[in-house]
Amino acid sequence: MASHLNLYPLNHFKMRHGGELNGAIIAFETWGELNDNKDNAILILTGLSTDSHAATHDHSHDSHETAGWWEYMLGPGKAIDTDKWFVICASSLGSCKGSTGPCSPNPSTKKPYKFTFPDLTLEDIANSSWEVVQSLGIEKLACVIGPSMGGMSSLALVLQHPNATHHMVNIAAGCHSEPFSTAIRSLQREAILKDVNFNDGNYSSEQWPTQGMKQARKMGMLSYRSAEEWKEKFPRNLRQRPHKPFGIEFPVESYLEHHAEKFVHQFDPVSYIYLSRAMDWFDACDYATHECGNPFYDINLDSALVVGARTDLLFPKSQQQELAELLTIAGCETQLEITDSIQGHDAFLVDQENYSRIIGEYLQKL
Amino acid sequence: MASHLNLYPLNHFKMRHGGELNGAIIAFETWGELNDNKDNAILILTGLSTDSHAATHDHSHDSHETAGWWEYMLGPGKAIDTDKWFVICASSLGSCKGSTGPCSPNPSTKKPYKFTFPDLTLEDIANSSWEVVQSLGIEKLACVIGPSMGGMSSLALVLQHPNATHHMVNIAAGCHSEPFSTAIRSLQREAILKDVNFNDGNYSSEQWPTQGMKQARKMGMLSYRSAEEWKEKFPRNLRQRPHKPFGIEFPVESYLEHHAEKFVHQFDPVSYIYLSRAMDWFDACDYATHECGNPFYDINLDSALVVGARTDLLFPKSQQQELAELLTIAGCETQLEITDSIQGHDAFLVDQENYSRIIGEYLQKL
Numbered sequence A, B: 001m002a003s004h005l006n007l008y009p010l011n012h013f014k015m016r017h018g019g020e021l022n023g024a025i026i027a028f029e030t031w032g033e034l035n036d037n038k039d040n041a042i043l044i045l046t047g048l049s050t051d052s053h054a055a056t057h058d059h060s061h062d063s064h065e066t067a068g069w070w071e072y073m074l075g076p077g078k079a080i081d082t083d084k085w086f087v088i089c090a091s092s093l094g095s096c097k098g099s100t101g102p103c104s105p106n107p108s109t110k111k112p113y114k115f116t117f118p119d120l121t122l123e124d125i126a127n128s129s130w131e132v133v134q135s136l137g138i139e140k141l142a143c144v145i146g147p148s149m150g151g152m153s154s155l156a157l158v159l160q161h162p163n164a165t166h167h168m169v170n171i172a173a174g175c176h177s178e179p180f181s182t183a184i185r186s187l188q189r190e191a192i193l194k195d196v197n198f199n200d201g202n203y204s205s206e207q208w209p210t211q212g213m214k215q216a217r218k219m220g221m222l223s224y225r226s227a228e229e230w231k232e233k234f235p236r237n238l239r240q241r242p243h244k245p246f247g248i249e250f251p252v253e254s255y256l257e258h259h260a261e262k263f264v265h266q267f268d269p270v271s272y273i274y275l276s277r278a279m280d281w282f283d284a285c286d287y288a289t290h291e292c293g294n295p296f297y298d299i300n301l302d303s304a305l306v307v308g309a310r311t312d313l314l315f316p317k318s319q320q321q322e323l324a325e326l327l328t329i330a331g332c333e334t335q336l337e338i339t340d341s342i343q344g345h346d347a348f349l350v351d352q353e354n355y356s357r358i359i360g361e362y363l364q365k366l
Helices: A122-135 A149-160 A179-193 A210-224 A227-233 A251-263 A269-281 A317-329 A344-350 A352-365 B122-135 B149-160 B179-193 B210-224 B227-233 B251-263 B269-281 B317-329 B344-350 B352-365
Strands: A006-010 A024-031 A041-044 A086-090 A141-147 A165-171 A303-309 A333-339 B006-010 B024-031 B041-044 B086-090 B141-147 B165-171 B303-309 B333-339
Touching: A006 A122, A024 A122, A041 A122, A086 A122, A122 A149, A122 A269, A141 A149, A149 A165, A149 A269, A165 A352, A179 A210, A179 A269, A179 B210, A179 B227, A179 B251, A210 A251, A210 A269, A210 A344, A210 B179, A227 B179, A251 B179, A303 A317, A303 A344, A303 A352, A317 A333, A333 A352, A344 A352, B006 B122, B024 B122, B041 B122, B086 B122, B122 B149, B122 B269, B141 B149, B149 B165, B149 B269, B165 B352, B179 B210, B179 B269, B210 B251, B210 B269, B210 B344, B303 B317, B303 B344, B303 B352, B317 B333, B333 B352, B344 B352
Parallel strands: A041 A086, A041 A141, A141 A165, A165 A303, A303 A333, B041 B086, B041 B141, B141 B165, B165 B303, B303 B333
Antiparallel strands: A006 A024, A024 A086, B006 B024, B024 B086
16 A cells, blocks of 8 residues: 555745745655646645545455545546546645644654644645646646645635646635634634643643544534434434433434544644644635636636535535636636535535536546 | 512422422513413523523613513513513523522532432423413413424423413424434533533532533534624634634634633533433424324414524424424414524524514414
């Protein structure tokens, strides 16, 4: 598996809010072959908690490779067809999944950065991934694809580098986070920051802010899925007497607890709050130079596909409608698809049929 | 003000899940005059965090009485017209607003009940309020009115006492809590229970589970209001550099912090989790004796008004639609009103114009 992971060294990398990274690393994986013209490259920018391992590389019968987070979407003959496209996916700068982030050692002190890590923005994530792309000799991407945080990072890419890509697939995102989503994220950060074991970032594996991370993940699940889905999943709010008063007694509580337990040690708490804040900071309107307030006038996209789900609470469909409208007005040929998926924000990870079809058909036409 | 508060002694009061209360108290207030036939009484059953003080009693110019939680709705000439109706509103059993609850002293030990308080259900809240009504010589109410938790308590009243009332106004509620709402409440309870200062309920005013209560309130605000309202309230997700990293910087964060600070010492933590759990336990379907599963066949309501808001996340409009349908099928003349209010679950407290009109017109016809 390690053979599929590439490490790109990042030096003299200027961060948007100030500061510079040296001796940093961006971990990335690729699928398919870059053609001679170097014009068949697709960059996937990820969501907050996922990494570069979007799909398996080895499709031999006896492969023991772990499935990727977008396994159904990416591979030979799939919607993002690796027989046709050369696909790059990097772990986000600032995350704890191989690329440098707050829990990585600062090369100049040998100690983890923690809160000395510079302010992180989605622009920094976009720029560091763009460096990786350029290092492969690619001057212009065929397409950038970004779901959730990756959708906003895609906007950060095209707004800073108007000629970076011919096409864009923007999924479950928007021009900025709305106050309701910021409120949810703020509560997640607060749960982590106020955990007694957080200790200003100086936690250890023995003293881990487990409770704060669990609460943050549970709040995340509330915002990632939908009331409609859970009504189907847990048809009646059946209860069983808990072992102790106010213990777990409803099926939805066990479900949340299970997901929280799985997550709690899989993500670094300081990384989490850095990435979370970056999502709340991003605003495409910061790039509006024209009087009309439309930030997309100067970008050079040949076309865009904007996808949302009717039941998304975190980035409601009105945000994809707004994004599609702004892109269209700015002269980009834009296709808007709002799916009827009941899985909320996570629909792109779960509703294989709809998302494979929509993205597959769009990429086939390019 | 104290002169408007009445205390009803509750003795040999059997709780639904077992246990009996003695020497307990229900605090209640009344408005208007009970007529000779004693047939003009309205009972208001409250939401989780409100008390018996629904409105002021003294309307003289120099009155210093505090406004009630439903001031705009209740009074002479208002929608619930106290020139016509005799109105009763009790603080819920189990709350910490004058009626006996987990933070009250247990008469037999002189110490606060805390977790020795028996399991609390909405049926117990309905039954204790019904005892108060009967103690006033009222055999049948003209109407029971309940918003939010009070809406489910109203169902608990009519399902247990089919002849308790001629009419019902049921607002922002449903036959049970859906898994999504249970998940939010579960997270609120968890935030309180896991606060280091909670100390198994043995907190003091010096060591108060402030952080847990604040987080619970903030999550409450998320479920009580709506993304749509906050988008209008905070038109752009503007930020100011916080005093310290990861401090408050978005307007919605200040708003939540303000509401959380106000709430944190106004409610007893153990009371809060008892009431919260009671909401998740309630299920009108427990009363379905007929094969069809409709629990309302045996109740004797002359009519009902069911009101919801399009933007309610906690009790979505599909729940009011379901309730109205079940009541109609059971033979009760039912009017369903879904308002276009953007204030979510709290619309009944805020959207004075719509809720005054709908409830006023319904009551006028009785």
